Amino acid sequence: MDQRPVSWWRAAKPRWALGALGLIPLAIASPLQAQITPSQSLQQRLQEDQLRLRLLELDDADADAAPLLQKAAESPVPWAGSIELRRLELESTLPNLTALKQALQVWIGRRIEAEQLEQIQQEIAAWFWQRDQAVAVQRLETEPEQGVLTLAILPLTLAAVTVDPASAHRFSNARAIGVVTAAVPLGTALRPGKLESALLKLNDLWGVQVRGRLHRAAEAESRVLLLEITDLKQQSVLLEVDNELNPYVGSLRTLATWTSSNNLGRGERFWLNPSWWGSAQGTGTAPLQLGIDWPVGLDGATISASANGGRYRLFNTGDVLYTGETAGVSLSLQQPLWRRDLRSLWLRVSTEGVHFSDERNQLNLDDKQAGVLRASLVSNSSDQLWGQGNTTVALGGSFGVLNLNGNGAFKRFDQLSSRLQGSYGALNLSLLRQQVFSPSWSASWLLLGQLAATNLSGYEQCGLGWPNGVRAYPPGENSSSSCLVSQLDLIYTWKPWLKLVGFADVGWGERWRQPFPGSLKPNQYTLAGAGLGLDLGRVSRWLLSLRAAFPIGGNPAQSSLIDLEASAPSARVWAALQLWL
Template identity: 25%
Template structure:
């Protein structure tokens, strides 16, 4: 079949191909004014353009504790306290220095209610220290000498299988849920708050399970039983969204969908399918996860496929197209799981196969094999009216293989030298702080960063522009081997008086720095200023709206200063020159 390309292009294809390969590696000014889009870049952008959900500074509610049974008060009792002695779990009194807490009441004359208040105060104190079932009570005694006896019980669950009872109706076997709780509640040990919270939260972490719990008195003295009422949650959940977060070369308007089948096999598993569509790209993904142990170890496997073709005017004649295929497997485990703080450890492997084509021939054929190890967590506190801190760190040990295209490998050897092994570290930390008790105002501050030991493939670079970065710049702006991004937002919740409708207004400042290349080479900085390191800054405002299952996010940002990374024609990464960017996303969950 006769080629549709002009004869001049076809006859000069080896030279064109070489120029394109060099452009995709170094993007020399004489070849292109804007960076050639490629599969690794588009995959990287897709993975980084989903802003985190707004956090709440309120931790999950506390769990229900057993009610107290008290003696009938003696209204005629009056006693002047000369001393307080403890009985029962005396070691607890010594460990928590309870004598110091009762010292202020010595010498006072109290009635029965006053004595009971002392015991109640000690109970609250011990439970606040994490002894969930601890109890201080007044046994029958003779108070003629003014010595008050307070009995202490640390509190334990009953021994045996009956210590945990799971009721309700779920797709999961109740014995499996009981085993989850039992893994966090060692038999015969004192019941601590962190153990109880871990047990209940691990159950609620199971897909398709919604559980409530309570404690009731056990049949054995000083013991309790854990009652778990488990109900089936949503069998199917997910959402649909539309946004303008796409790369201009393949279409900024995106339509996204995700659906999850929760607990389909009744073993705590979950199957998730997702898709995203623009005018010039499609991405499909699937993942499956299941628990490996009752204590929270979880396995996840996944795969995705991205296809693209570039319809941007300056690249149309090159017929740029390609695909990215990924496969992954990983483990996660909650080292700490509680109401107020959580810490997870993760380990995973991912394979990426990236192919780019131009004028019908292979331009790049690359693969990446990455092992990633990470820690992430959060902590709620009451500092200055309360807030939550979120953080994470990961180490990636990877290998880039360029052997699929010898010309690409040769060009890389003469320029970036990215072929082979690499390491990179990613860090993120954020804080959401209430600005006053009961205030509608809050302050959000976030920082993310990346460091690499050598020049990286486009699939691994740190991105500074876009809706999750410096918001006055487009997707793909300032992609570098190293970088950091800082965000400061002042937020205010607006009372609309309409049930289920929440409106949040915000103003923000974004700032960041990028190092385009760890190791520079001649012609590596394809920008108007020739700089490898530079900063981007922006200010803006936005409105977020939540109504029932619907969410709307908007943001408008303006640049502060110029863009040192602009092309020689003064254009940003999307081939435009504008000081303003607007972002919008609408979504509905089901």
């Protein structure tokens, strides 16, 4: 699917994160209950913020409605004849014309004049276009007495690719032409599907929009592709304020994201994301992220690199002071395997390195280092089922190694409990279905799952709370090694700038694949919730989002500081304000 913004549904790109999404304090009462440290959970939230920003940038209502690829206007040779059609002959070097001839039988027995002849030619051209072949259709001869019409079908070739000089832009003309000719070399058969794929890959780049128009060349059997390149916004700033935290992190979260796109003419992106989380007690967390997306080659591949770091101080922990820090780096490659407007497939591989450190009253509790490899296949497809729909599915896996050698006491404790030291792995599923029933009514369904092979450290676990879990619970609720979460949203668009939302969530979690003496009970649990909300404003300008969420059935988990609302959950109101500059 074309990744330009679509006004009536959220982004078509896949969601990668399945981890817990909030800071959860170390348990004070019993160290055996301490399963996800604040530094690990902070790292999870930083990764989630990166993905959320990518989704927001696709949900821009100001999309260009111009078609991706326009066909060349045909100029048929004038014909003033008339014939009662009894037989239609097709001459072509192209194979398998039986189905086409069968489709054209509806014209047999009809009076054919200039208008009808043009319709037949258009039908033939459209038939081949749908089968990824561009042709020219010419009238060879007519035999009015016998009622015979003979048409020649000529396969078209790509003669040249040029850039419209009327539009000034920073994007490299040579690179744009190179992407197209890598898909359809000059002098070869003009393949509409491959041209569409090349144009989509150009539009996947940052800060650039490309459209194509086919023109007749000097030779009747050739076409010239004219590229119309437009620069999009190169510099942008997104300011955000929300309360998407839990009591141990603070009551207010502020973020600023600066993005610089296509300054070097490659469709690259640089970004910087500082943030501050705190409350009336002062600063709680001050993380910083930065990264780059860099296109490589001419086949749509992108290398992304990012780094982050942050320090935290927990609130509401009495006389005990919890502090710590985390840092991480990542490198990934995303390659489209099949890129079409209605159906696409990507391969994504990445490697990450992270460090975690937590302190209690300035005494080091743990010092962890981890490295992980991830791989996933992501598919995206559009259909006309029940209106108009889009489905994104991501299947992936991860393999990593956790090193606890930085703190010998914690390593020995780990050997007696969760046994996190060493290698680990997990399989992941992400499914997002976005459905438009009418201009006013739409829906979305998100299904997230993770199956762990071993006990996972907090960084790799799933949180069953806000925002990717049950939204009636705070970020990081019931952190689990394995999980399955479903979110269903029903959306009514009252005005272009006002949407009303009803939602229902359910989540299942398995805390440990191998429980151990002293671990929290029960090991498996289910959470549920529902709520109402509204979105006021427009993405890319300003947007106010409100959600009121109510737990259903309570939380069966053992009460501790790790399970933030165990046994006595309460309703929650989430609020966020976003401003694009």
